[in-house]
Amino acid sequence: MSYPYDYRPIGIFDSGVGGLTVLQELLVRFPQETFIYLGDTARVPYGTKSPATVQRYTIQVAEFLLRQEVKCLVAACNTASALGLPALRSHCTTPVLGVIEPGCQAAVGVLPGGIGRVGVIGTHATIASAAYARTLTLLVPECHIRSLSCPLFVPVVEEGWTSYPSAQLLIRESLQPFIDDPVDVLILGCTHYPILKSQIAAALGPKTILVDSAQAVALALNRMMGSGIVLPSAQRDTVRFYVTDAAPRFREVAARFLPQLEIDSIEVVDL
Amino acid sequence: MSYPYDYRPIGIFDSGVGGLTVLQELLVRFPQETFIYLGDTARVPYGTKSPATVQRYTIQVAEFLLRQEVKCLVAACNTASALGLPALRSHCTTPVLGVIEPGCQAAVGVLPGGIGRVGVIGTHATIASAAYARTLTLLVPECHIRSLSCPLFVPVVEEGWTSYPSAQLLIRESLQPFIDDPVDVLILGCTHYPILKSQIAAALGPKTILVDSAQAVALALNRMMGSGIVLPSAQRDTVRFYVTDAAPRFREVAARFLPQLEIDSIEVVDL
Numbered sequence: 001m002s003y004p005y006d007y008r009p010i011g012i013f014d015s016g017v018g019g020l021t022v023l024q025e026l027l028v029r030f031p032q033e034t035f036i037y038l039g040d041t042a043r044v045p046y047g048t049k050s051p052a053t054v055q056r057y058t059i060q061v062a063e064f065l066l067r068q069e070v071k072c073l074v075a076a077c078n079t080a081s082a083l084g085l086p087a088l089r090s091h092c093t094t095p096v097l098g099v100i101e102p103g104c105q106a107a108v109g110v111l112p113g114g115i116g117r118v119g120v121i122g123t124h125a126t127i128a129s130a131a132y133a134r135t136l137t138l139l140v141p142e143c144h145i146r147s148l149s150c151p152l153f154v155p156v157v158e159e160g161w162t163s164y165p166s167a168q169l170l171i172r173e174s175l176q177p178f179i180d181d182p183v184d185v186l187i188l189g190c191t192h193y194p195i196l197k198s199q200i201a202a203a204l205g206p207k208t209i210l211v212d213s214a215q216a217v218a219l220a221l222n223r224m225m226g227s228g229i230v231l232p233s234a235q236r237d238t239v240r241f242y243v244t245d246a247a248p249r250f251r252e253v254a255a256r257f258l259p260q261l262e263i264d265s266i267e268v269v270d271l
Numbered sequence: 272m273s274y275p276y277d278y279r280p281i282g283i284f285d286s287g288v289g290g291l292t293v294l295q296e297l298l299v300r301f302p303q304e305t306f307i308y309l310g311d312t313a314r315v316p317y318g319t320k321s322p323a324t325v326q327r328y329t330i331q332v333a334e335f336l337l338r339q340e341v342k343c344l345v346a347a348c349n350t351a352s353a354l355g356l357p358a359l360r361s362h363c364t365t366p367v368l369g370v371i372e373p374g375c376q377a378a379v380g381v382l383p384g385g386i387g388r389v390g391v392i393g394t395h396a397t398i399a400s401a402a403y404a405r406t407l408t409l410l411v412p413e414c415h416i417r418s419l420s421c422p423l424f425v426p427v428v429e430e431g432w433t434s435y436p437s438a439q440l441l442i443r444e445s446l447q448p449f450i451d452d453p454v455d456v457l458i459l460g461c462t463h464y465p466i467l468k469s470q471i472a473a474a475l476g477p478k479t480i481l482v483d484s485a486q487a488v489a490l491a492l493n494r495m496m497g498s499g500i501v502l503p504s505a506q507r508d509t510v511r512f513y514v515t516d517a518a519p520r521f522r523e524v525a526a527r528f529l530p531q532l533e534i535d536s537i538e539v540v541d542l
Contacts, residue, residue, distance in 0.1 A: 042324050043314055048429075050518040053313050124520070155426040166444050170437035247321040249395070 009034040009240070010221075011070030013061045016044035017158070017253045018191035019076030022099065023239065024258050025214035026074070026221065035239045036068050040271070042244035045154060046079040047123025047190070054125065058084025059091055060271040064242070066092060072225055074217065075099065078122050078190050082131035095224055099191065102220040103213030104135045107185045110209050114140060119178050119208070120147045122189030123154065132189055146183065150174045150193075157192045160256045162199065171196065172203045179203065188212045195257060241266040280305040280511070281492075282341030284332045287315035288429070288524045289462035290347030293370065294510065295529050296485035297345070297492065306510045307339050311542070313515035316425060317350040318394025318461070325396065329355025330362055331542040335513070337363060343496055345488065346370065349393050349461050353402035366495055370462065373491040374484030375406040378456045381480050385411060390449050390479075391418045393460030394425065403460055417454065421445045421461075428463045431527045433470065442467060443474045450474065459483045466528060512537040 010030075012023055016039050023037055040046075040061050046054050058080045062073055072095040075081045075088070081098030089096050107118055120132040127149040136145050152174065156167050172179070178186065186208050188194055194212040201210060243250050246268045254263055281301075283294055287310050294308055311317075311332050317325050329351045333344055343366040346352045346359070352369030360367050378389055391403040398420040407416050423445065427438050443450070449457065457479050459465055465483040472481060514521050517539045525534055 042320065044319075048315070048518065048520050049313065049516050053516045053518070125518075151430050152423075152426055152432060155423055159422050161423060161441075164441070164444055166437050166441035169440055170432075170435070173435055173437050245320050245324045247319065247324070247396075249319050 006071045006225075007034075008069055008071040009036045010072055010074065011036050011038070011062075011065035011068065012074040012076050013038040013040070013065060013080070014077040014191060015040050015046040015057075015079065017250060017257055018154070020254055020258050020261065021191050021194045021212070022074065022076035022214045022217050024261055025218050027239070027261075029218040029222070036065060036070060036242065037239055038065055038242045038244075038269075039250055040244050041247065041250050045123070046077060047125045047151065047154065049079075049125060051083045051125075051129070054079055054083040055087045058088055062088050062092065062096075064269060064271055066094060070094065072097065072221070074221065076191055076217070078126045078213075082126045082129035097217065097221055097224055099213040099217055100131050100135055100189075102216035103187050103189065103211060104132060104139055105220070106213065106216035107136070107187050107211045108139050108143070110211065111140070111143070111185055115142055116184035117144045117146070117182075119183035119186040120145065120189045121150045121153075121175075121186065121193065122147075124149045124151055126189055132187060146177070148175075148177055150190075153196055154190065154192045157195045157257070158253050160253075162196060168199055168202070171199050175200065175203050178208065182208055185209045185211055238262070238264050242269050243267075244269060244271055277342045277496075278305075279340055279342040280307045281343055281345065282307050282309070282333075282336030282339065283345040283347050284309040284311070284336060284351070285348040285462060286311050286317040286328075286350065288521060288528055289425070291525055291529050291532065292462050292465045292483070293345065293347035293485045293488050295532055296489050298510070298532075300489040300493070307336060307341060307513065308510055309336055309513045309515075309540075310521055311515050312518065312521050316394070317348060318396045318422065318425065320350075320396065322354045322396075322400070325350055325354040326358045329359055333359050333363065333367075335540060335542055337365060341365065343368065343492070345492065347462055347488070349397045349484075353397045353400040368488065368492055368495055370484040370488055371402050371406055371460075373487035374458050374460065374482060375403060375410055376491070377484065377487035378407070378458050378482045379410050379414070381482065382411070382414070382456055386413055387455035388415045388417070388453075390454035390457040391416065391460045392421045392424075392446075392457065392464065393418075395420045395422055397460055403458060417448070419446075419448055421464075424467055425461065425463045428466045428528070429524050431524075433467060439470055439473070442470050446471065446474050449479070453479055456480045456482055509533070509535050513540050514538075515540060515542055
């Protein structure tokens, strides 16, 4: 084969474990790629912090991955994508992909006739940034968008509380505006939320289509990287995992979160 | 008056807003004192982080307050008290008070006959540190101690979700071990938990006495500082508030948390 395959790893980062839902999708779609995952566990969560702080953290995290000579960066974190991406793109020449644009494109793609009511749920910071609403309006100016922050979903997922009756009730109470007045498509604008997909679907009923951005990110990554992305004959290394805090929590939550993902070793780094 | 009153402020810190329950109690007990409150909001929460990281953050936060020439330091954070206090005490000569010892003394004080079953609830980090169990065992070797982490209580409080039916159900489900097999005294080992006191009491029934450490901290502070603490004639300044992240969240949560506390201005600092 004479294609100019690029054997450098793909860098992927999140404030913590949420981005593992994206990583898992990328592992399935690109089985010959190697990945470096960085979870900024010393400073998780980003979702309640100010734009300036999220920007600073995003640049620091990206700089670490760039020193590992990654061929591209995936911000597998909605808050970092919403608040840190413009600063990050002006900071480096390496291609950078967030989760918001791919998610919006996927939502528009499943809208009946391309027009309809779109809901977005996410953390306080993501919703306050209005990044989804801005991007959706660019794609489909006539679409009707409603946003809602669901800040308790992340702790419910991280604590493995998803199957408790109180969690189902909390999800129903949180989504009440979309139960009273339904949308056609709901974007799960937080990488933790796919873990609650069946509970969210149960609360909203079958008329609302749920879009999680992990699959959309895989498609967008393929487009962005072109022939550089597929390595049909190489052996895939294990993913390399880095965190900024040494707590056993990352491994515990990751195991509960994505039991099929094997994590051999996790290295702690200072940013 | 010729007493050697010490007009320097009292430094009080927490990873975020939780310590405001302690500050409020100190404001009531010591109306003539001035206070400096620092919330490490850029790195909140501490409760899910490793001991080494919590120690590092505790020292950095304390150093900031020491530069403001405080006369004593109150760690109004159970996680910092459990994990950071020994390091902090060996780091500085200024008197340091945590919340754990006062809370344990208060619990022992209300035990019928000084003997009985004590429960402790807190964050993952506080419970994993076993700091309460160790301190209680020193005070009352024969007391029977059971600990339980209730990690979802903090986000429920911070999101102002306390009066939702799902929150009451979540509290009941979380405290199930203490409903099935009651304790005589339950220590609320997290400065957020007093906000849920009535819901916790409703779940456990009247036979379990709840101890929140804020009042105990006020008593302990009086003992520790002696005559230096009371300034009967001085005018009290407004509390000075510092945070490490600029998000409006601190003010919002604080207002929901403690509506009677007036916050004029909040300064952002880098540690």
